[in-house]
Amino acid sequence: MVKKLTSLLILGVLSFFLTGCWDQVEIEDRGFIVGVAMDLVEETDDESDKPEGKYRYKGTYQFVVPAGLSQNGSGPSGGGGSEKAYENVSSTSDSLLEQARNLAVKMSRPPFAQHLQLLIVSEEVAKEPRSFRNIMDLFIRDNEMRRGIIVMIAEGEAGSILDAQSKNESLPAIHLSDIAENTIKNSEMLSKVRLGFVHERLVDQTSFVIPKVTMEGQHVNMTGAAVFQGYNDQMIDFINGDTTEGLNFITGEYKGGLIKTKVEDELVVYDIRNASRKIRVDVRNKESIHFNIVIETEGIIGESFKSLDYANPTVLSKVEETVEKEIKRKVLETINTFQKDLQVDALGLGGYLQSEDYKTWKQIKQNWDRGVNYFSKSTIHVQVKSIVRSSGAVFESQK
């Protein structure tokens, strides 16, 4: 009898453990956030007694509306359905966590950020001291966030970019992060920057660039980049598409693009299929640091307004020469922008110096791209070698 009672008791206790998971949340009850945009609202009142951050931010959170998604899936008409697949909700606070928690008052489905894809920070926020790194903190610290979140800097208001329409993608956040993949076709945009990368730069204090995104009417434009000063993580300025292209050549991130040249006063377009670069450091003393950048490109003739016989090696080498000259011009211009105008080493050259000559690096680390600014004083040589692999389907399209 006692034995029976104890076994009954054990079974009873066990049933408490078997009822299910404490943490179970049905998928219908989750509010999936796919994109976040951060804008600056105002400076907070310094006189106030309440513990507050220095700035108040407006966060725009993009929630997925599954009903809208399924509608789009069934019909070929795409986003033309009656219901949008997303809903943007904003919340204002000096603390990002408070913003996110405040969303729970407004949404029936509490926010869930494990599938967050995109974080857009406005130019205004990034240009205020300490603001950018303070915003990044929650995204780096929180367990729900992954390090693969794509980070972009918005020119103008960030929140409105989360409304960018597209017929193909029903979610603007996905639309934007897909555009960031297109570097293989266009070299005037930067390769996508992941949150993990930003964290690493915040810790090691090197200067860096983050892709820029702008609204142009209904469409977004992702050429150009925002340059950040390494030691205080403050944004200095935007660089345009041309400078970004030169930067891509130097950092080795060049995935594909085109170079327009003039051969005998007519336009010839060189379509780059493959580019690589080698950087060598030559340190005599800390006052004279030389970098040798050798860029090699492979490509084809993409377009030729001049009728040239591309079967002829002399013609080819002539074209190659003009291409090399053009690439060199672009790269030197970029180097000039960074050395003289911005005076920050977002080219990553400091890293090469660190690997090659650690002793010198340790001495000048604090004055690399600030203070004495050895970066601006260093000499950078550029060599370009371009190869035309083919002229496309024809040698000459016209006589």
Place this chain on the structure above:
Amino acid sequence: MKSFEYGDEEIGEIEIFFIVASFMIAVGVLTLPRLLAESTQFSDGWVSLVIAGIISISFIWVTAKLASRFPNQTFFTYASLICSKPVAAVFTIGIAIYFVALTAYETRVLAVITKQYLFDQTPLEVIALLFLLVVVYAVSGTRVGVIRLNILFLPIILVIAVLLMLLNIQYFEVKNLTPAFTTSWAGYWKGTTESFFSISGFAGLLFYMKFVNRPKKAPKYAMFGVCVPLGLYLLLYVMAIGVFNTETTATLVYPTVELAKEAEIPGGFLERFESLFLTIWIMAIFNTTSLAYDVSLMAFCSVFGKVKKTTFIFVLTPIIYLVAMFPEDVGEVELMAKFLNYPILIISIIIPVTLLLLAKLRGIKGNG
């Protein structure tokens, strides 16, 4: 009539290889890259790790050699032969208490980490209790059963670890590894001590050797066993440095979990690799914990021969649970880990070395 081949209480040298390897793969998987990055510069931590590995391998050899001198005898029996019964009893009970404390520590760490990453709302106490109950269930059965579970789990753990690294290769930057050899001697030394505690401390071998059917071969396989965690830790460390760089790795609480969070299977098919990785990591912790508990039970049973194993389980389990729940915050759990490090020096270095030396000097041998 021959009984079922694997049903007997007897293990081969391959099993020794597996239990040594799976005992050592534990919490260090998650934290070791950070510990090394804190004390060494760039990718120099591998030097510390290899030195620690060599030290660990040599002492596991001493341990196995000592135990293989006395085939089919318990540690308590041959320790009594070498240095009187009371001293042997102190040694054995000391080892048993250490492994009880280790069981409690592993239970707590598992609860802390799974709560942080997987079960946000579940109380810590419940996670720890459930885990401990599973461990108790495992050790209540046959000893060989626990060992077979270890053999079953280890390949799964290794496959997931390798997958984790493959998924991160695209973010690996060779530039982060250089310049080489810039660390100070003090840094190397600190790194060596930190990593030594992650790949050593398996005095349990002193007890498991009793069941080995060919003890002569066992020392070699025990040494191979250490190479598995050593290789795994080396790869994870280099991967973390290559993906995050040293300064960032030093700031991450669990760099390996962050590696898992960095990994993305292309096409958005599986975005949360870290949940899979942590699930498998729980299996690794289960291996370590069940072996640790089993060793302490063996140690207690060998000293108090008349008491049944289940009695010890009923007495020890509540104690383990209370010890596990004793630290109030993560800082105190870290402190607990520090306290557990020092006895490793005694039980896996001093005890085996002195006993082996004494046995050689006095010419004491088992009947093998």
